[in-house]
Amino acid sequence: MKNLLFEIKEGLLISLKAIRANKARSVLTTLGIIIGVASVVLMSTAIKGIDQSFQQGVASLGSDNLYIDKWAWFDNDIPWWEMRNRKHITMEDFEAYKDLAKLPVSIAPSANSQRTIKFEERSVQFVNITGSDHNYINTTNLSFDEGRFFTELESNGGRSVVVLGSEVSKKLFPQGGAMNQFVKIGGNRFKIVGVLEEQGSWVMGNWNPDNQVYVPIQNIFKYFVSRHSDGITINVRAENSTMVEATKEEALGIMRRVRGLKYDEKNDFSINQQEGLLTNINETIGVIQIAGLLITGLALFVGAIGIMNIMFVSVKERTREIGIRKAIGATRRTILGQFISESAIICLIGGMIGLGVAIIGSMVIAQFDFPVTVDIDAVILAVTISLITGVLSGLAPAYTAAKLDPVDALRYE
Numbered sequence: 001m002k003n004l005l006f007e008i009k010e011g012l013l014i015s016l017k018a019i020r021a022n023k024a025r026s027v028l029t030t031l032g033i034i035i036g037v038a039s040v041v042l043m044s045t046a047i048k049g050i051d052q053s054f055q056q057g058v059a060s061l062g063s064d065n066l067y068i069d070k071w072a073w074f075d076n077d078i079p080w081w082e083m084r085n086r087k088h089i090t091m092e093d094f095e096a097y098k099d100l101a102k103l104p105v106s107i108a109p110s111a112n113s114q115r116t117i118k119f120e121e122r123s124v125q126f127v128n129i130t131g132s133d134h135n136y137i138n139t140t141n142l143s144f145d146e147g148r149f150f151t152e153l154e155s156n157g158g159r160s161v162v163v164l165g166s167e168v169s170k171k172l173f174p175q176g177g178a179m180n181q182f183v184k185i186g187g188n189r190f191k192i193v194g195v196l197e198e199q200g201s202w203v204m205g206n207w208n209p210d211n212q213v214y215v216p217i218q219n220i221f222k223y224f225v226s227r228h229s230d231g232i233t234i235n236v237r238a239e240n241s242t243m244v245e246a247t248k249e250e251a252l253g254i255m256r257r258v259r260g261l262k263y264d265e266k267n268d269f270s271i272n273q274q275e276g277l278l279t280n281i282n283e284t285i286g287v288i289q290i291a292g293l294l295i296t297g298l299a300l301f302v303g304a305i306g307i308m309n310i311m312f313v314s315v316k317e318r319t320r321e322i323g324i325r326k327a328i329g330a331t332r333r334t335i336l337g338q339f340i341s342e343s344a345i346i347c348l349i350g351g352m353i354g355l356g357v358a359i360i361g362s363m364v365i366a367q368f369d370f371p372v373t374v375d376i377d378a379v380i381l382a383v384t385i386s387l388i389t390g391v392l393s394g395l396a397p398a399y400t401a402a403k404l405d406p407v408d409a410l411r412y413e
Contacts, residue, residue, distance in 0.1 A: 030347070032305075033303040033307065034357060036296070036299040037354030038354040039295075039299045039300070040300060045362055046292075064238040064243070067233050068089060068271055086268045102250065105239050106235075109132060110233045117172065129215060132214065137149040144195065145196060146178075149214070163192075179194075300385065312397045333402075351382045358382070
C-alpha cells in the first residue's frame with residue numbers, strides 16, 4: 001500500500017514538473033478542453049434552464065385544469081381540416097355548461113387577441129390579450145406582485161380595467177409605479193388594477209403569462225374580437241388531481257348535450273389537459289438535449305484528440321527518461337500511471353478553466369433574460385468530463401510508454 005501511494009505521489013510530481021517545463025504547449029493543449037467543457041456546461045445548464053422555464057410556465061396554468069376548445073392542442077389523430085370545420089365554442093355554450101356542471105370548483109371563459117400596449121412614449125408589441133371573467137384567477141396558479149384581479153362587478157359591467165403580466169409591466173414601467181395608471185390597448189384606455197408576479201416562463205410563447213394582460217371578456221368582444229365569429233375556450237378546474245378524470249367525463253357528456261350531438265356523432269370539440277402539453281414539452285426538450293450534446297461533444301472530442309497527440313509527442317521526447325526509470329526499477333504500472341496522471345491533470349486544469357468560462361458566459365447570457373443557471377451539477381459535470389477525457393486521452397500514449405523496452409529506450413537519441 002505504501003509503495004502504491006509513493007508511486008502515485010511520485011507520478012503526480014513528475015507530471016506537474018513536465019507540465020511546468022512545457023508551459024506554452026500545455027496551455028495550447030488545454031485550449032481544446034476549455035472550449036469543450038465550457039460548451040458542454042453551457043449547453044447542459046441552458047437546457048436545464050429552458051426545461052425549468054417550461055415547467056414553471058405550465059405550473060402557472062394549474063395542474064388540475066381542463067380546457068374545452070374547438071381545437072385539440074396535441075391530438076394528431078384528428079385532421080386539422082376537421083377541427084377547422086367545427087363550430088366555435090360560444091358564450092352560450094359556456095353558460096349552458098356552467099349551469100349543468102357539478103364537479104368543477106371553478107369555470108371561466110377566455111378569449112384571446114394580440115395588440116400593442118402603450119403608456120406615454122413606451123409601447124410593447126405583440127402582447128397577448130386574454131379576456132375572461134372574475135373566476136379566471138381561480139382556474140390558474142397566478143399570483144400578484146401588487147394589486148388584484150378584476151372583481152365580479154368590474155367583469156359583469158365590462159369596466160375598462162386591466163391586469164398586467166410582469167414582463168409587460170417592466171417594459172412599460174421600468175421604475176415601477178404601474179398601479180392605477182392608464183394604458184392604451186388598441187387606442188382604448190384601461191386602468192391598471194393588478195400586476196402579476198413573474199412566472200419564469202421565458203420560452204412559453206403564447207402560453208407565456210409574463211407577456212399577457214387580462215381584461216374583462218366583454219371588452220375583448222367590444223374592442224378586439226367578434227363575439228360571433230371568434231370562439232372561446234372554457235377553462236375548468238377540477239377539485240383536485242384525483243378528480244380530473246371524473247370532471248373530464250362529466251364535461252364530455254355535458255358538452256355533447258349542449259352541442260346537440262347524437263350518440264353516433266363525433267365530438268365537435270376537444271377537452272385538453274396539461275399532460276398533452278407536458279408530453280410535447282418533454283419531447284421538444286429531449287430533441288434539443290440530444291442535438292446540443294452531440295454538437296458540444298464534438299468540440300470535446302477534438303480537444304481529446306489534441307491531448308492524445310501531444311501526449312504521444314511527450315512520450316517520444318522522454319523516451320530516454322522512461323528507459324532510465326525502468327532501468328532503476330520502475331514498473332509498467334508506474335510509467336502507465338505517470339502519463340495517465342499527466343493527461344488527467346492537463347484536462348482537469350482545462351476543465352476548471354472551462355467551467356469558469358461557462359459561469360462567466362452564463363452570467364452574461366442571463367442579462368438577456370435567457371434561463372441559464374450554473375449550479376453544483378455543472379461543477380460535477382465539468383470535473384467528471386475532464387477526468388474521463390484525460391484518462392481516455394492518455395491511455396494509449398501511456399500504454400505505449402509503459403511497454404517500451406528499457407534497453408532500446410536508453411539507446412534512443
